[in-house]
Amino acid sequence: MIVVDKLCYRSGLRYVNAGEKFAFSMITLLFCVISRSLVIAGIVFAVNAYLTVKKGHIAAKQYIKLLAVPFTFLILSTLAIIVNISKVPLDAYAIPVGSFFITGSFQSLLFGIQLIATAMASVTCLYFLSLNTTMTDILGVLTKLHCPEILTELMLLIYRFIFVLMDTASAIMVSQKSRLGNRDFRTSVNSFGKMAAGLLLRAFKRSNALYDAMESRCYDGKIRVLEENHPARKKEIAAIAVFELILLVLTIWRSFL
Amino acid sequence: MNTEEQDVIIEARDVHYAYEEGGPHSLNGVSLKIKKGRKVAFMGANGCGKSTFFLCCNGIYKPEQGTILFKGKPIDYSKKGLLDLRSRVGIVFQDPDNQLFSASVYQEISFGILNMGVPKEIAREEVDQVIGHLEITPFRERPAHALSGGQKKQVSIADILVMHPEVIILDEPAAALDAKHTKIVNQIVDGLAEAGITILMATHDIDYALSWADEIVLMQEGRVLRHADPVTVCTDQEALAMTNQEEPAVLKLFERLQKKGILKEGLKPPVNISELEHYIEASSNA
Numbered sequence: 001m002i003v004v005d006k007l008c009y010r011s012g013l014r015y016v017n018a019g020e021k022f023a024f025s026m027i028t029l030l031f032c033v034i035s036r037s038l039v040i041a042g043i044v045f046a047v048n049a050y051l052t053v054k055k056g057h058i059a060a061k062q063y064i065k066l067l068a069v070p071f072t073f074l075i076l077s078t079l080a081i082i083v084n085i086s087k088v089p090l091d092a093y094a095i096p097v098g099s100f101f102i103t104g105s106f107q108s109l110l111f112g113i114q115l116i117a118t119a120m121a122s123v124t125c126l127y128f129l130s131l132n133t134t135m136t137d138i139l140g141v142l143t144k145l146h147c148p149e150i151l152t153e154l155m156l157l158i159y160r161f162i163f164v165l166m167d168t169a170s171a172i173m174v175s176q177k178s179r180l181g182n183r184d185f186r187t188s189v190n191s192f193g194k195m196a197a198g199l200l201l202r203a204f205k206r207s208n209a210l211y212d213a214m215e216s217r218c219y220d221g222k223i224r225v226l227e228e229n230h231p232a233r234k235k236e237i238a239a240i241a242v243f244e245l246i247l248l249v250l251t252i253w254r255s256f257l
Numbered sequence: 258m259n260t261e262e263q264d265v266i267i268e269a270r271d272v273h274y275a276y277e278e279g280g281p282h283s284l285n286g287v288s289l290k291i292k293k294g295r296k297v298a299f300m301g302a303n304g305c306g307k308s309t310f311f312l313c314c315n316g317i318y319k320p321e322q323g324t325i326l327f328k329g330k331p332i333d334y335s336k337k338g339l340l341d342l343r344s345r346v347g348i349v350f351q352d353p354d355n356q357l358f359s360a361s362v363y364q365e366i367s368f369g370i371l372n373m374g375v376p377k378e379i380a381r382e383e384v385d386q387v388i389g390h391l392e393i394t395p396f397r398e399r400p401a402h403a404l405s406g407g408q409k410k411q412v413s414i415a416d417i418l419v420m421h422p423e424v425i426i427l428d429e430p431a432a433a434l435d436a437k438h439t440k441i442v443n444q445i446v447d448g449l450a451e452a453g454i455t456i457l458m459a460t461h462d463i464d465y466a467l468s469w470a471d472e473i474v475l476m477q478e479g480r481v482l483r484h485a486d487p488v489t490v491c492t493d494q495e496a497l498a499m500t501n502q503e504e505p506a507v508l509k510l511f512e513r514l515q516k517k518g519i520l521k522e523g524l525k526p527p528v529n530i531s532e533l534e535h536y537i538e539a540s541s542n543a
């Protein structure tokens with residue numbers, strides 16, 4: 001969370017209009033999911049990786065590290081599709097284990113790969129948005145899209161207070177460690193519980209103090225703030241339109257194959 | 258209403274307040290008058306009621322007994338009345354993390370002024386102006402959590418300044434700041450005072466209060482123990498001891514130099530090092 005937040009503030013694409021980035025990532029994501037095509041997934045993956053690493057100036061190593069998390073999760077969750085335990089060997093591979101086979105069919109193998117590719121390409125769409133767009137800008141776009149105020153306001157407050165509470169949690173943990181609070185597993189679990197309880201109480205106190213502070217600035221139940229303007233550029237809009245058109249053509253073409 | 262009464266911007270009459278019904282009182286009959294354009298330092302031990310009184314002045318807490326008057330009129334606790342009061346009396350909280358809620362500095366500063374019903378275009382100009390004035394430009398697009406303590410304090414002052422209040426309440430503005438950022442905040446506060454804004458500031462720094470304030474209010478257990486000019490309050494050893502304060506260093510040194518005969522008797526007590534230095538220079542030249 002902190003890494004993603006830091007990276008988006010340093011991104012070379014930070015000042016590109018948030019609406020453009022939002023539209024690009026969401027429409028591309030939609031084509032990925034609808035088409036379920038390896039070709040489209042490959043193109044989307046390559047384009048998003050290029051934009052994030054090359055244009056967004058995010059280190060390739062860091063990007064790969066971030067992708068490794070969902071990739072590991074996907075591999076583990078698609079194992080059930082790719083790997084079967086059966087008495088009958090299937091066409092792709094079969095490893096005999098006693099009277100059984102660890103086996104898989106070409107069809108399930110292809111389906112598994114397709115699933116991983118689609119999911120990874122979709123992840124790169126979301127990474128493109130989150131690694132190049134600040135939370136403020138995303139909230140601005142959601143407001144313009146008439147997302148319910150209660151949701152955007154909650155997101156705003158949660159985003160701000162995640163960091164405040166993380167700082168508090170970190171300070172409590174350091175204090176616990178300095179007094180041998182993690183001497184063994186038992187004390188660690190005990191300390192963690194106490195930290196969580198303390199954090200909850202502080203969260204309540206902070207929310208009361210925050211409400212007072214907001215009221216003191218004439219808060220009347222609606223959060224009104226100004227948005228920073230980063231105007232959309234025709235060249236960028238045209239590039240996005242061309243790319244999405246290519247994906248659309250590919251999606252239609254693949255559906256007739 | 259005579260001229261002196263017209264000058265009074267905030268008046269508290271026997272104000273009592275308790276956080277819990279039937280619980281101990283945080284304010285036990287505060288009575289004082291603050292004149293327009295004055296710099297008033299509020300001092301006292303932790304828990305003496307400074308912050309509670311400030312929140313009463315902003316209408317966040319309603320006294321259970323007594324009255325607070327703003328410009329001679331009792332605070333109107335209706336929604337409209339409170340909005341009007343809060344647009345004129347701004348409060349900068351001690352812990353900026355309790356005040357800054359928004360995802361970016363720019364948005365944060367725009368919150369108060371937009372709540373006052375100012376049109377967006379004017380608000381945008383005002384926000385830009387205050388950002389420039391308080392030298393916030395280098396971090397105007399950063400998120401609040403990425404700011405240093407001093408920067409957060411600058412932003413929390415900008416939050417209030419953009420609303421153009423007549424009174425600014427600063428609750429320990431230099432708390433937890435390093436010397437550099439304390440200096441920056443003090444310069445901002447001096448600028449506000451020069452602009453004629455009434456400033457109420459809670460502080461534990463008696464040396465600063467002596468040199469900066471026009472008046473010092475010394476509070477003890479929810480009451481005003483002393484309210485006078487800084488020199489009178491800072492030389493009242495008994496009152497200082499009762500409120501866990503120590504005499505300012507410059508006054509201590511001044512008294513010792515007088516006792517040793519280095520400085521002559523009858524001199525007006527200095528309020529800062531420069532004045533004392535001037536006395537010493539004059540005495541050595543004589």
